[in-house]
Amino acid sequence: MSDPGAPPILSTRAFSLWYGSHQALFQVTLDIAARQVTAIIGPSGCGKSTLIRAFNRLNDLIPGVRTSGEVLFRGEEIYGRGVDPVDVRRHIGMVFQKPNPFPKSVFENVAFGLRINGFRGNLAERVERALQQAALWDEVKDDLHRKTGYDLSGGQQQRLCIARALAVAPEVLLMDEPCSALDPIASAKIEDLIRELARSVTVVIVTHNMQQAARVSNWTAFMLLGELVEFGPTREVFTRPTDGRTEAYITGRFG
């Protein structure tokens, strides 16, 4: 499945996070394997979105957030002094629950990240490659400058957002419930895309949909009340989980 000797691309070490006085994550220690899909599952409020947002410092934007422990990207502490969160987010991209294209052309949506990063190469080529990677190119290539992000269907908008994230060539792509606003066909396309992307990018996906986690991921983390309860190969977690709480959750006997 993955080379056990290969160093993880992303890790947390006893990572805790507080929103003001409320502790949302408790001592989470986890290694994310490079070029694999890792799914984070758990009931609402378990901390899975908080954890994925911690991976590219998105929680920094919320006032009163405090952390302890470490988040390491290629062995380097991303919460370290002198680390620019914008730089972190260039390496670790994010796709959100609801597609959020800009009210600009398809081309400009994808080119956006490259422009603000001062990219000086062949912009058209990079945009095309990102749209190819996001499996959207064939559907938009004739209207790149005519259609705006808003002219696309929900599933296409989400793939546009994936293309926008991929354009700056991140090493990790974080996806927070990327299919929850999509119909089953559009979701299935995104799932295929996730498997395809994992050839070149590390994918971490938060999902409410356990079947989706089972289908797309190599590794599954189960979280409950801010704690990482179980983490292992997806096949194991879904056929013989070791923790009774994981068993109760994935068999739907919770509460």
Next chain:
Amino acid sequence: MVREAFEHELRALEGEVVALGAAVAEAVRGAISALRTRDAALAERVNRADDDLNRRRFELEEQCLALLATQQPMASDLRVLTAVLHIATDLERMGDHAAGVARLVIRMGDEPLVKPLVDIPRMADLVVSMLDESLSAFVRRDAGAARRAAARDDEVDALHDQVHRELFLLMIQNPSTITQATYLMWASHGLERIADLVTNVCERVVFVVEGVLEDLNQLRG
């Protein structure tokens, strides 16, 4: 408790597996009793009842498929459903062997037995009790009991060897016994196969409880 309806359907499915197992045990007992008492009518009933066992196995299979398709079972539920698929098949095959013994009885007609039957009925008792133990281990989720039930396959094998030796000797001494002795060997072989299938059931019980597929025949080598 969430998913009560699913839970209820799983329990009902297990109940039907146990009931099918009881019907198979009844078929084995009936076939051997028919053999011992040369009761062709009873043998005929056992043979005909096999159709019913086959039908019930297909029903179980369809119920499993429906639950797999509609409930997306995971973890232990998934293991139970795949185990039921296997166990239903194993039970149905045991039924086939019991019906095979019953057909031998019909073929033998009312020809007197070449020897009094001692070990074959003993094998049948053993096989039926292994089957009971395996299914009760399934319902109680008791991997230890399943392993103990499977271990008794050795006793069945030993009896089977003994029956073979005895019948060989008889055939050498008196070639006129060859036809019936061959039938009795087949009967003994049928029981031996049923015991092997019971160990398969035991393997599935271990899988349900512990999540590991382990060859219970192999281990005892």
